[in-house]
Amino acid sequence: MMRLLVLPWILLGVSSVQAQPSIVETLELGHSIVMVTTDIPGGSNGRGSGVVVSPEYVATNCHVIANSNGANIAKFRDGYQPIGLKANWKRDVCLLKFDPLPFKPVSMRDSKTLQYEEEVFSLSFPAAAPVPQISYGNIKGIYPFEGSSIVRSNAAFLMGSSGGALFDQHFNLIGLTTFKSPGHQAFYYSLPVEWIKELMDAPEMVSMKTNDIPFWAVPLEQRPYFMQVVIPYQNEDWAALEAIASQWTNKEPTSPDAWYFLGLAEEGLKKFAKAEQDLQRAYDLNQRDYDAMLALSRVAFNQKDLATLEAIQPAISAMDQTEGEQIAQQILKLKQGS
Template identity: 75%
Template structure:
């Protein structure tokens, strides 16, 4: 497969609880997720994933097929050859057109309706697996970009997963699994379905050849801020993170994530008063921002601020019971310590 690549590595509402899908559900959905194979110029075969989005179209990532000599899709040992191609190379969304496909199209859900911490799962063909493989997680961020929202989740994927499907708990397609950050604790990004819909109304392209890079593979300084913050965050380079996040918050003051990363950098620099202020701004913009709440709870605990911990505990527990229990234990510990010192 053309590798899933990113950065330096080319490769509130009341929440509703759902159980992640069982094997029967994923097996049924897997009929609509196909393997995409390409003939590469060096004579080898590339592999990626694709999703059936209409009776005649399979959506995938353009970087899976860019500059190859040919492409087809495979399912149940059968091959299907496209008769046309629609491509937006910069967005990295391509549609392979077929006469008719014997697979059920997947319904799509707009990225603007997604909520942080909502449970999701992906299906794709990592490492050329013979059948689609599931991965489970939650939405960790959505980022406005070029008329849609890039979706970050912690449902992991690897080489071969490019062009795979990210689903919500109602089995709607909510994104194409596309790129990830380097590092041990990778960030996983999917492209919005709005871009798929828009592409259906464009003209076919006549060639698989292109010199245009996808937006996420641009030089580091030209990438969206939500990508620029990742490496300094992973490296705990708080000064660089503060610089980037400050520019992000100035450009997009309505972005909760911009304020979260700015507050996180200030926490790392021990600028606790300013960190608390900016993290509260993130929380105000997005009451489901679990990461911002956890950062606020860390600062509150270090400052023996029981009142703030108590105000955060219920909201955290609603999204993550384990973290909610941890904050309850911290509250008990601080109250016990304060009581003992009073005696």
């Protein structure tokens, strides 16, 4: 298995909002999450996760099983051998076919219906855990890609979680937990369920051997812009981030994230007036982007832009009352200084 998923263990995600389901509430749902095991050439074994998406099919990431000598799934100490395979190696979505399985398939929700800051949770088998582990978070990015959208959340996952499930609050599958960015502030990405649905109509494969590379593992300059911006952002290489984000805004002028990262770069380069303009554009395109709101409020305060702070404060307060109160204090400070 690829080593991109290695990171320090995080037991739970960052969100502690009461709406998130408890571990007990997800026990039944966990019956639809399976461990995928593989025989790797050389005698070793690999492990990943999978999701039961129909009576016959388990969805997982292709990189979990690619070029292995064989794969099966395990649940409740029982093993099941697939009888067929469907694969889109470049998208990294695979379907293992079985005689009808004794597990309930999950319901699926298309990525086009998702919103930023929705609460989500993942279930998978990280680090060879004996039962599915839960991780909480929020949707932080929705990136149009190949007719659907890649979903970024801050629901952390470990190696072994590849092919696991990302769920909304109504227990609908919204993505396969697949890859994370390198660096100290990891970004966690999931593949859309539309790709699973499309693959169900594809012909079966005759082999697990492939020379294809997943889109997220190609050389950096060939990856989508939403991936290219991460390393310069983490390294605070603002000039490099500005260059990449500028290309992104030119290619996708309606992408709020493109303008957000461009605004961050301009803020880092102390181009505050331009940063405020581009962060405002990001917010105008997506008024649920909490990170863009915070960045805009930060730059607006630097620019002593009282009108923008007053306009954005209620939206921030609705998402985080403490942060909203801090901005209210900034507004008061600017008024007292005027």
